[in-house]
Amino acid sequence: MYTFILFEFIALIVMLVQFGKVKSTIYKYFLPYLIFIVFFEVGNLMHWFGVTHNHRSNNLWISNIEITIEFVFFNLFLNKLLNRLKTGFMITSLVVLVSAIDIIFIQGIWELGTFAILLQYCVLITMVCRFFYTTIKHIDIRINILKMPSFWLNTGLLFFCLSEFLFFSSFTYMAYKNNYHYLIFFFTINNLANVILYSCLTISFLCISKTIRL
Amino acid sequence: MYKQDDSFIALIIAGTIMLLLLGIFIISFLLLYQKKHNQHFIDQEQLKSQFQQELLKTQVEMQEQTLNHISREIHDNVTQVLSFVKLNLAIPAKATPEQAEQKISESRNLVAQVINDLRDLSKSLSYEHIMQLGLVQTIEIEAGRVNKSGIIKVDLAIGGDARNLGEQRELVLFRIFQEALNNALKHSGAKQLKISLDYFDHLFNLTIQDNGVGFPAHSLNKSGSGLRNIVNRAALIGADAVIDSAPGKGCCIKITIDPLTQYTHANGNHNSPG
Numbered sequence: 001m002y003t004f005i006l007f008e009f010i011a012l013i014v015m016l017v018q019f020g021k022v023k024s025t026i027y028k029y030f031l032p033y034l035i036f037i038v039f040f041e042v043g044n045l046m047h048w049f050g051v052t053h054n055h056r057s058n059n060l061w062i063s064n065i066e067i068t069i070e071f072v073f074f075n076l077f078l079n080k081l082l083n084r085l086k087t088g089f090m091i092t093s094l095v096v097l098v099s100a101i102d103i104i105f106i107q108g109i110w111e112l113g114t115f116a117i118l119l120q121y122c123v124l125i126t127m128v129c130r131f132f133y134t135t136i137k138h139i140d141i142r143i144n145i146l147k148m149p150s151f152w153l154n155t156g157l158l159f160f161c162l163s164e165f166l167f168f169s170s171f172t173y174m175a176y177k178n179n180y181h182y183l184i185f186f187f188t189i190n191n192l193a194n195v196i197l198y199s200c201l202t203i204s205f206l207c208i209s210k211t212i213r214l
Numbered sequence: 215m216y217k218q219d220d221s222f223i224a225l226i227i228a229g230t231i232m233l234l235l236l237g238i239f240i241i242s243f244l245l246l247y248q249k250k251h252n253q254h255f256i257d258q259e260q261l262k263s264q265f266q267q268e269l270l271k272t273q274v275e276m277q278e279q280t281l282n283h284i285s286r287e288i289h290d291n292v293t294q295v296l297s298f299v300k301l302n303l304a305i306p307a308k309a310t311p312e313q314a315e316q317k318i319s320e321s322r323n324l325v326a327q328v329i330n331d332l333r334d335l336s337k338s339l340s341y342e343h344i345m346q347l348g349l350v351q352t353i354e355i356e357a358g359r360v361n362k363s364g365i366i367k368v369d370l371a372i373g374g375d376a377r378n379l380g381e382q383r384e385l386v387l388f389r390i391f392q393e394a395l396n397n398a399l400k401h402s403g404a405k406q407l408k409i410s411l412d413y414f415d416h417l418f419n420l421t422i423q424d425n426g427v428g429f430p431a432h433s434l435n436k437s438g439s440g441l442r443n444i445v446n447r448a449a450l451i452g453a454d455a456v457i458d459s460a461p462g463k464g465c466c467i468k469i470t471i472d473p474l475t476q477y478t479h480a481n482g483n484h485n486s487p488g
Binding site for chain 1 (some may be wrong): 219220222223226227229230233234236237240241244245247248251252255256
């Protein structure tokens, strides 16, 4: 059930090993991000963040924060890849504001802010598609897409968002009913999506050579 | 209630599978697009290099032809006339001053003729000449030279406003003309050769027609490299070559090109209505 933590850990190790090559690129920001993610997942596993609410231990409040940070990181990173950081900041700020309204005022901090998550995933999927469109437009014989770190990063992110999208859209309706089958499927898909994302990130770090700036 | 939830879960799974398939489609499309793009690029590079090679070959062939022409001219014309001048100038001691003066005068005329011939020879048709003079003038000079030889009568007609078609195109077109002329001189037994260059807004036609023995349409594929070269070279510059011939009806070679289009570097094909 927690196989994905292993893949997150592998991605972190690869990042540490490759850091010499990565430090001159924007991929260096993955190091603090991965440390944060691994810390969060281990903390979740150890129940460090569980807060008693309505006589139950609840860690959804930190999941809301973690998912929003994840969105901010990936959205800014993709915008930087596409050289549109200013627009990226504006979109990110707007989405974070809407997410905060959803988490605090609409769904509540003790429940998963699924509307916010869906909005964030929509933005990320759009950004990934935009990246692929730009890649097609500027395709070059000298560049092998399969050796592009950004290709693997975007591929991982695309599959991650697409596979989790419908599960998050139905989360509010199904998860709180404690439907056993739904929870099993949710954890399986969540596990698989994370495995895909962090495997792709690992490949992406391995593809980075000293000559690649992005 | 549980049944309803189960069908809802099935719906979500199906939807997720669809979304993942969409993701697979996007990635596959990207990879296939790159593969096709690279293949297209490689093909284009190969065609370009093939084009350059053909062009080089054309230049070398033209140089060879020019050298042959010069060599023939020196042997058949200049050497003969100068030998005659030498004989003329060997004035016997008993020749009268009037006779000597006549011989000298004859020799002067012969030397003047040789100078003219050499001047013509220096204007002989080289690659640089086509670039300097253009296709029309170069073909005019070549037609004049052939007419002068008296082997065949060449009629040249120029229609429309002549303009530059591009150095490489003109070079290849001239080479096609030379090839057609050679074929007419060597194999057709023709007495007359009609050449027409027609310049339209979006079309250029080069027609070379002889009244020789011709050949059956089916022998076109088996014919020597001359006619095949014409077709291939035409295709090289994005032109269409139509070779029309029948026994006893001469041969007509028509090259059509749109001067505004890019070179295709494609393989040619030939037609013969036969």
